[in-house]
Amino acid sequence: MAGPGGWWGRKSTPAKVETYTRWSFYLIALSEPLVVGVTALGQVEARLALLLMAPVLVHVALAVVLVSRALDWTCGRRPQPLRLLWALGVATAVLAVADLALAQRGPGGEDTRTVLGAACGATVTYGVGMMALAMKERRRVVRLVVGFGAGAVLVTLLLGMPVLGSLTIGTFLTAFGGFIAATSCFSVWLLNAVYALDEARETRARLAVAEERLRFGRDLHDVMGRNLAVIALKSELAVQLARRERPEAVEQMIEVQRIAQESQREVREVVRGYRRADLEAELSGARGVLRAAGIDCEVSGETDGLPAEVQSALGWVVREATTNVLRHGDAKTCTVTVRRPEGGVVLTVRNDGAAAPHGSSRAGGTGLAGLRERLSDVGGTLDAGEAGDGEFRLVAEVPLTARPALEVAS
Incomplete structure (x- = not known):
């Protein structure tokens, strides 16, 4: 401009x-x-x-x-x-x-x-x-x-x-x-x-990120702490039994293997829970965080009945858009709308802070690239940019027909 x-x-x-x-x-x-x-x-x-x-x-x-x-x-x-x-x-x-x-x-x-x-x-x-x-x-x-x-x-x-x-x-x-x-x-x-x-306001945004990291760290500690302690004890017991040439050593190592596999599964669940965002929770959180930062935020639309993988992808869109409004924009108002046209769902995020640099929310930024990857997993598309009159608009569209399954890396 x-x-x-x-x-x-x-x-x-x-x-x-x-x-x-x-x-x-x-x-x-x-x-x-x-x-x-x-x-x-x-x-x-x-x-x-x-x-x-x-x-x-x-x-x-x-x-x-x-x-x-x-x-x-x-x-x-x-x-x-x-x-x-x-x-x-x-x-x-x-x-x-x-x-x-x-x-x-x-x-x-x-x-x-x-x-x-x-x-x-x-x-x-x-x-x-x-x-x-x-x-x-x-x-x-x-x-x-x-x-x-x-x-x-x-x-x-x-x-x-x-x-x-x-x-x-x-x-x-x-x-x-x-x-x-x-x-x-x-x-x-x-x-x-x-x-x-x-x-x-900037400090509050950084604290929110730090709090999420601490939560993830606590979850990993809870999952891995007990299992690693059991693995250590059973491995030590298996070593002692093997030195005595006791057949029970094999049973203990089988148990160690089982616990290790169980731990791997639980870690995957923690990571999946961390990476899978619930759309309704993200909408509610975005409204609370933006209003606490002095930005008038209105949320409208229905999210009931959406597949879990679609909710996860759109939830990440809401999370990234909220972060950009807080960190990079100078918005006074923000609206988030979820529409359910036939055969799909459209999430639109608008704010009046387009004139200020949006950092990762600009076309080609790493934030948008990550969102496009997540949406592509469910066959969705993302469009973001200035919409005129000082408004920045982000639109995510996901079809509700046949979609490739969302893969969550372990």
Whole structure:
């Protein structure tokens, strides 16, 4: 899928939240010269307006770079940008003091003072808000906001401004700077929470696989542990009897042979049970796992009366499709439908995560190759791919007429 929509659709949910957060703060930082420029428009002559805008543009450039580095630091891609943090802090303080000094003592009339006051307010407000992105401890963010507000009060008092005016400016800068700083802190917290939830979902999928492996290991241990112990004891007894040239040694070895054959049969049953998936159980499990992962899953259709080998093959299709939705897609909804047309059964799995890479669920992947092999054993076919509108569709068809028997390797 080409174009901007495809670029956005291929991103995972955490990547989308990160991109949205990043560009939101870029736009906030870039709005600083807009605020100052609108205030200067019509207030002062063009040459003076450009002169006042030059340091504002430098401040904006520092803020944009800090936003980029701070969000990379938040996502664990680079170290904390301390030098940039200090650079933006010093630049914010210097520009704010210069604007206040020029507004109180510099040349120009009331219009110039208005523009300088707007430039000072925008510089401190945006600067403090952007610096909050690069600070981990919220107490330091509070100190930063209060410190700039108190500094503004102190500077204006030293410049001869009345106490009420100084307190008004300090309160304004503290309130608006604190608002943007709080927005920054909340955005960082939300981004971290989204990444943590995504990591938890991946961990849950890995744990499900590990739990299945443990179950299989326990089954094998239960089957083989007792039988191997009996074989060891009877073999030892047969050795002792053979050394004494007792005819009972032959009987013991016959018994060992019987137990070994029985063990082989039981192992085959365990493997067959592991590899043979029950369709109804797999549908129920898929619905529970996907809903637990925050994906709306709907299952419909009847599975009663299907041959065991068909249920096993389709059960593996459901299991593989569910795994791919959890691991590779970015789906919000998933539907599983079982239809029983005359002479066959059709299993359809749809999800709206087609734009994200599906890994093994793409054509030619190892997951699909394995499913096609299983379905071919029962005369079935598999079709998978994007169906348009951001939807990924997997369709398995199995005839219910004459089929080759499903062979389960031992």
